[in-house]
Amino acid sequence: MIKNTLKELISVNYLLGIFSLACVFFYVICATPGYGWRDGPELAVTAVFLDVAHPSGFPLYNLLAKILTWLPLGALAYRVTLFTALTGGAAVFLLGLALKRLHGLDQAEPKYFFLLAPLLFFAFHQGIFAAATEVEVYSLNVALIIALLLCAIKWREGHGLAWLYGGGFLYGLSCGNHASLALYLPVLLLLTFWTRPENMERDNARARLIRLSLLALFFLVGLSIYLFLLIRSQTDRLPVDFGRTNTWVRLWRHISDAKDSDYHFKGVLNYKELFYFLKIQFQNLSSPLIWLALPFFLWGLRFLWLYYQILSVALVVLIGINSFFFYYWIDGSAAFLPTVICFFLLTSLGLGQFGRYLAKYGLASKIGFTALIFFILAGVYLILPQRYREADFDAGFMATELFWPDMANLPPEAIAIHRAQWFSELALHHLYVARPDVALIWHASLVNPHFFSPLVPAKNPRLLYPTLADGSLLPPNTPNFFSYFIFLNMEAGKPVYLQYNDETAELLPYMTPEEPFMWMGRLTLDKWMVDKLIKNGSYATYLKWFRGYIAQLAGGYDPPLAKKAPAYLMYISSPIFRLMTEKNEIKEGILTVETLLTTFSKPDGTFLFPHDVTLNLHAFLANMYRKEKKYSKAIEYAHKLNTLSPFNAYNYYILGLIYDNQAMPTETLAAWRKATEIDKYEISFFYNYSLALAKYKSFDEAISFLTERAKTFDEEKMGNLRDLALKFRDCFLLPPEEIGELPTREDLL
Amino acid sequence: MVNDLKNKASGPFWVKSLILAAIFLLFIVAFMEVKANRELKLARIALSQSPKTAIRHYFQALNWYAPWGSSQVAADELKDLADRLKNEGRVDLAYEAYLRLRGALNAARSFYWPRPDLQSKANDFLANYLADKKISSMGGQGDKIRLYGYYLEIYEDKGNFSEFYGFLVVLSFLGWVFYFVKIIWAFFPLSSEKVPFRQKIYLEKILIIMFVACYVVWILAMKAA
Numbered sequence: 001m002i003k004n005t006l007k008e009l010i011s012v013n014y015l016l017g018i019f020s021l022a023c024v025f026f027y028v029i030c031a032t033p034g035y036g037w038r039d040g041p042e043l044a045v046t047a048v049f050l051d052v053a054h055p056s057g058f059p060l061y062n063l064l065a066k067i068l069t070w071l072p073l074g075a076l077a078y079r080v081t082l083f084t085a086l087t088g089g090a091a092v093f094l095l096g097l098a099l100k101r102l103h104g105l106d107q108a109e110p111k112y113f114f115l116l117a118p119l120l121f122f123a124f125h126q127g128i129f130a131a132a133t134e135v136e137v138y139s140l141n142v143a144l145i146i147a148l149l150l151c152a153i154k155w156r157e158g159h160g161l162a163w164l165y166g167g168g169f170l171y172g173l174s175c176g177n178h179a180s181l182a183l184y185l186p187v188l189l190l191l192t193f194w195t196r197p198e199n200m201e202r203d204n205a206r207a208r209l210i211r212l213s214l215l216a217l218f219f220l221v222g223l224s225i226y227l228f229l230l231i232r233s234q235t236d237r238l239p240v241d242f243g244r245t246n247t248w249v250r251l252w253r254h255i256s257d258a259k260d261s262d263y264h265f266k267g268v269l270n271y272k273e274l275f276y277f278l279k280i281q282f283q284n285l286s287s288p289l290i291w292l293a294l295p296f297f298l299w300g301l302r303f304l305w306l307y308y309q310i311l312s313v314a315l316v317v318l319i320g321i322n323s324f325f326f327y328y329w330i331d332g333s334a335a336f337l338p339t340v341i342c343f344f345l346l347t348s349l350g351l352g353q354f355g356r357y358l359a360k361y362g363l364a365s366k367i368g369f370t371a372l373i374f375f376i377l378a379g380v381y382l383i384l385p386q387r388y389r390e391a392d393f394d395a396g397f398m399a400t401e402l403f404w405p406d407m408a409n410l411p412p413e414a415i416a417i418h419r420a421q422w423f424s425e426l427a428l429h430h431l432y433v434a435r436p437d438v439a440l441i442w443h444a445s446l447v448n449p450h451f452f453s454p455l456v457p458a459k460n461p462r463l464l465y466p467t468l469a470d471g472s473l474l475p476p477n478t479p480n481f482f483s484y485f486i487f488l489n490m491e492a493g494k495p496v497y498l499q500y501n502d503e504t505a506e507l508l509p510y511m512t513p514e515e516p517f518m519w520m521g522r523l524t525l526d527k528w529m530v531d532k533l534i535k536n537g538s539y540a541t542y543l544k545w546f547r548g549y550i551a552q553l554a555g556g557y558d559p560p561l562a563k564k565a566p567a568y569l570m571y572i573s574s575p576i577f578r579l580m581t582e583k584n585e586i587k588e589g590i591l592t593v594e595t596l597l598t599t600f601s602k603p604d605g606t607f608l609f610p611h612d613v614t615l616n617l618h619a620f621l622a623n624m625y626r627k628e629k630k631y632s633k634a635i636e637y638a639h640k641l642n643t644l645s646p647f648n649a650y651n652y653y654i655l656g657l658i659y660d661n662q663a664m665p666t667e668t669l670a671a672w673r674k675a676t677e678i679d680k681y682e683i684s685f686f687y688n689y690s691l692a693l694a695k696y697k698s699f700d701e702a703i704s705f706l707t708e709r710a711k712t713f714d715e716e717k718m719g720n721l722r723d724l725a726l727k728f729r730d731c732f733l734l735p736p737e738e739i740g741e742l743p744t745r746e747d748l749l
Numbered sequence: 750m751v752n753d754l755k756n757k758a759s760g761p762f763w764v765k766s767l768i769l770a771a772i773f774l775l776f777i778v779a780f781m782e783v784k785a786n787r788e789l790k791l792a793r794i795a796l797s798q799s800p801k802t803a804i805r806h807y808f809q810a811l812n813w814y815a816p817w818g819s820s821q822v823a824a825d826e827l828k829d830l831a832d833r834l835k836n837e838g839r840v841d842l843a844y845e846a847y848l849r850l851r852g853a854l855n856a857a858r859s860f861y862w863p864r865p866d867l868q869s870k871a872n873d874f875l876a877n878y879l880a881d882k883k884i885s886s887m888g889g890q891g892d893k894i895r896l897y898g899y900y901l902e903i904y905e906d907k908g909n910f911s912e913f914y915g916f917l918v919v920l921s922f923l924g925w926v927f928y929f930v931k932i933i934w935a936f937f938p939l940s941s942e943k944v945p946f947r948q949k950i951y952l953e954k955i956l957i958i959m960f961v962a963c964y965v966v967w968i969l970a971m972k973a974a
Contacts (some may be wrong), residue, residue, distance in 0.1 A: 075856040160939035231971040313833045
């Protein structure tokens with residue numbers, strides 16, 4: 001009797017509520033206590049001060065996360081993480097509701113277990129878990145996508161037009177959380193324009209058009225949340241104003257991600273690689289349980305096709321769009337969360353059908369319990385220990401701890417240059433608050449000042465303007481020329497001065513030893529900074545620390561560190577390798593990388609590293625062996641690289657270098673030609689190919705090739721005019737003194 | 750009986766929300782207290798051997814800040830440690846202790862700034878320290894009072910973000926979203942009852958006015974925050 005009473009009392013909603021709350025508690029326990037990685041620190045700051053974050057600005061996230069920042073508990077960043085954990089719980093709850101509607105469950109049944117098991121895996125899926133335990137917009141994004149699906153289901157079930165238009169409004173707001181949702185417009189159209197509710201007797205094209213127009217109107221009202229970026233930026237007093245969205249044009253560029261569109265959507269341009277990257281993605285996601293779930297996924301798809309055809313098509317389209325636009329982001333599990341939602345939704349439906357099938361034979365209850373217990377045990381065994389590398393389990397306040405000691409130890413009145421990685425922004429903010437004597441330059445503002453506002457508020461006298469050696473003052477918003485002139489001054493051995501209040505100070509670059517500056521090769525001042533690092537003696541500190549770190553990993557005596565090491569290495573390896581290259585410590589470099597590959601290899605020959613890191617390590621080895629003049633080894637690694645990533649232009653670039661070193665003209669030209677064909681935007685490939693043409697064929701052919709290719713350059717997209725100028729100067733063999741005059745675009749063409 | 754229990758369990762929405770929020774807060778408070786207490790114990794253990802490590806653990810305890818409990822004790826003990834280090838002549842360590850104390854308290858601010866007593870003490874020490882350093886780097890030259898005042902002003906600068914207007918931004922945003930959703934449901938009800946559009950506008954004028962008002966306040970507050 002008690003059992004039956006409980007069954008009746010605990011409705012699906014309560015069960016889902018309890019389960020979601022438990023998920024929230026688990027997320028809170030595992031949440032990063034500090035700022036986490038990647039965009040976390042930036043988003044924490046933008047939520048606290050209602051600032052403008054990186055594209056697409058995330059106004060909805062900022063506005064909602066701001067509420068939790070008033071909670072007088074914990075550090076500000078942690079409160080924003082709490083908000084993320086709550087949205088993670090909301091996503092689980094909403095998915096449960098959607099499943100409930102699709103399953104047709106309205107009272108306790110053994111089928112619950114077939115609903116809860118996939119929900120459990122959804123909640124603790126690596127991507128969902130990571131998104132819910134650090135400051136990020138993705139868990140809110142997931143919750144919103146599911147809420148939109150729910151609106152569509154309710155509308156289709158005949159609960160009224162309000163659900164349709166409410167969904168349209170929510171879609172507008174959701175695009176204000178992550179603009180990538182706009183890509184899923186075809187899915188929304190499928191679910192609205194081509195769907196007729198169950199209780200609607202008549203429907204025609206005119207009625208549909210009216211519905212669509214109203215839907216667009218409500219969508220626009222929701223989308224008006226982006227006014228947040230325009231208006232906040234116009235106040236001109238934000239600590240973080242990424243993109244300076246103070247005009248309509250800038251706002252549009254920010255929302256549409258125009259600055260990085262080439263980079264973000266370069267996968268779409270290389271559509272031939274789609275299947276290859278899908279395979280890699282699937283390998284990254286796969287575990288025995290995924291294979292086990294696949295039949296249920298297909299069963300669920302079949303069930304949905306019969307019950308709600310448009311929704312099944314819409315989900316497949318959603319997976320397709322998600323894969324097509326983001327497949328290049330093989331490590332960005334967050335980018336694939338919409339696919340994850342669909343996968344778990346359909347798998348759950350398949351399991352539900354399986355439960356119904358078993359129920360016919362009176363087996364559902366026993367098998368349901370057994371299945372749940374099996375899933376929980378298998379999940380704990382297979383997923384929890386190895387998948388959550390993103391979360392900071394050791395409660396080390398990671399980012400803060402990385403930066404703090406160095407900030408505290410900066411000499412008085414030091415001038416600090418920090419890297420462009422945007423979480424440094426928060427480090428700078430800390431530095432500014434904690435060390436008012438230290439003058440700051442944000443590296444990003446050197447490289448791309450037109451995208452950023454000065455970090456230090458304008459009213460503060462410490463606003464920095466670089467002064468050239470001749471004493472002239474550079475205006476702040478000078479695109480690219482800013483770094484160009486500093487670079488030239490440094491290169492010429494002239495001291496660069498920074499204006500500091502009413503005094504001037506010589507530029508003393510300071511780098512934090514553990515600062516994870518990836519994207520090393522992409523920014524103008526890298527080489528200069530590395531040189532400085534070596535000259536200042538920081539290299540020894542760096543290397544000592546890195547050796548200890550590798551020893552720890554190889555020894556495996558620090559499990560928490562080793563667990564997150566593969567991902568962590570992504571941030572720390574490139575500067576070390578760069579330094580090793582600069583210092584010509586080739587043997588040590590090779591030994592280190594081969595140790596890493598051995599330590600983190602899997603039995604099936606793949607590696608525990610994110611795919612990008614695996615590629616970087618192989619590329620590093622190919623390069624190092626080339627420098628050692630062990631060409632057969634170098635070619636072996638270059639071929640391995642090609643197997644790992646067959647459509648990567650950089651592989652051919654390395655291969656070309658190896659052949660070039662051996663003076664093999666035909667092979668060199670073929671490899672570099674291939675690189676320019678695969679990547680039509682990377683200047684260094686054009687540069688090398690044209691130099692090889694000049695060297696092995698004729699100078700005229702090189703000039704002709706370059707002139708032809710230069711026509712395709714879009715100055716905005718290329719971003720770094722200085723780089724272009726330097727490469728062209730070399731290609732056109734201009735004397736070094738002429739570098740002082742930056743050629744115009746017309747000159748180049 | 751089941752129905753009785755169900756009726757008792759299903760109160761108004763706001764009651765359920767409040768209960769949920771209370772459970773969530775209780776959990777957070779308990780979790781943070783456990784964490785802060787662990788760091789506090791580690792700090793006390795490290796106190797005699799390595800003040801630097803103790804400072805770090807106090808700092809981490811402060812990162813689990815609550816207006817009561819272990820984090821408050823950590824704040825007081827960190828200040829005592831900083832004073833002790835200062836009196837022993839270990840000024841650089843005292844400097845780090847005060848830096849972290851100030852940083853952690855700043856990071857714990859919400860609608861108010863916690864422990865202003867400790868903050869002003871930390872600001873005073875830090876401004877003094879930097880003024881002294883500056884003077885020594887200038888070979889003993891320099892106006893101590895001017896430099897001290899200069900640094901103190903920066904340390905005491907609480908930024909230009911207005912939490913009041915920030916609150917208005919969020920409140921008005923939630924307001925216009927709420928009223929717009931209400932408008933949608935009011936204009937497109939499930940019932941098939943046909944009401945002329947103009948009459949509908951008249952009937953729902955309060956909702957429309959509230960939506961517009963919230964939207965306008967949202968825009969203005971964003972400018973002011």
